[in-house]
Amino acid sequence: MNAFWVATIGTSVIAFLLKYTGHNVPERIFSHPKVQAINTLIPIALLSALVAVQTFTEKSKLMIDHRLAGLAVAVVALLIKAPFPVVVISAAFTSAAIYNWL
Amino acid sequence: MSRIESTTLRDSFSVSFTVGAYGTAFGAAAVANGFSVLQSCLLSLLTFSGASQFAVIGVLGAGGGAISGIATASLLGIRNGLYGVIMAPRLKVKGFKRIVAAQITIDESTAVALGQEIRGEKAMRQGFWLTGFGVFIFWNLFTLAGALGAQAMGDIRVWGLDSAVPAAFLGLVWPRLKTNRDRILAITCVVFALAMTPILPAGLPIIATAFIAVAVGLRV
Known part of the structure; x- marks a missing residue:
């Protein structure tokens, strides 16, 4: 897997985790x-x-x-x-x- | 349809279409910076956060590695997490709906939702979902169009795409420069990134500026 694929998938996974984590932590x-x-x-x-x-x-x-x-x-x-x-x-x-x- | 709903619908649609149209610039820039059409479309579908997407293609396009690209994009994505903190108690959804809500928690859906809040809780929720889905649909369609267009162009410099990317970054940062502190930080980071470019590996001069931001933020 080249750097472009690693970047595409890695960025996407972390972007979602950041959004989802926000919905699950106290304000x-x-x-x-x-x-x-x-x-x-x-x-x-x-x-x-x-x-x-x-x-x-x-x-x-x-x-x-x-x-x-x-x-x-x-x-x-x-x-x-x-x-x-x-x-x-x-x-x-x-x-x-x-x-x-x- | 009641008056409240048509106002919400109008706000949501106008934001969705205009912001979604920027997807053309992203798709074109992604291909110009060496990403395939498929990778460009996956970034819009899965990452779905304009500044983060531009950042990752910007870092790799400048010769940076995957880790630098991911780190820069993720630092820009932190604010979506903060929007999630704000939106979760307002949306009150669980399970699969919460997963969907998280994916469409971005600048625009949060801004429209909070803007509708004076019209009541129902309008606020409608604003969030309509804008979130609206931007998602248009952003992805326009990304595909931009990526296919850029692929057909060949040498991107002939079409000025190598300048479209920094212009897009400038357009993203411009409205954020509200105080003198913001402007001084921006200029400092420009000088720092350029001074470090011949010294540090590609990508690092960009991500290192996040530490300047943290240092300034801690002094507040």
Whole structure:
């Protein structure tokens, strides 16, 4: 079994166990403010890191290329409060245009 | 149909369809990052949590191992567990129904349910089930469409898909950046992940940022 299958199945099993466990534990365990704060901050940390790595790296090397233009357009789209599909599509379109014609 | 029910139905459907449509981006991104169409569809059916799904394909697409991918996705999935804690006493279901409820406990079903709560317990439950099943159906259909589309494309860079993935992550994190603390954390994690990329094995620079989040959270 290759890494992609391990990741697919492993992620799915743990995702369900996390959801199901939540339905079976008393509410007070997770009411601590520090737990709530960490739960809000972890997605911010991981998603920000993913944005950076997916935009500026290629096989463990830092790199600036057409993806930066795509990301810049996504930032503009978000600043003008465009809906999610517009953010993604405008980034893809810009990136493709630069990759194909420059 | 009473007025309460049509409001719940409208809220549930509009959320289900718009969120479900993002499945196209996931399906396309998953295939672009090396997952098969079958694996992409299984992730949407079984993991069924957008941020976790994008994370696992993002980590493996960047060259990370299965363990890093699973760990990153699972850390993002913890919040679904917290939603389960909130929803369980409200839904009051057992056995098989509880298993089904757990699988569709995500951002959207919880948000719509809590949003309907002012209209009473019945509307709250309807909101949860309608939105949960609605997002599930559309998310999976659109994932398949996106995955098949990307498979037909060939070189993903020609179509800009290599930028669609980070743009999707940005779209997911953007609404979460509410305070200066959030923004400083985001920038710190960007700098940290990039600085560690040439040093640590792929995937680890991403998951290591969770520790920064924990450190910040403990200071609250």
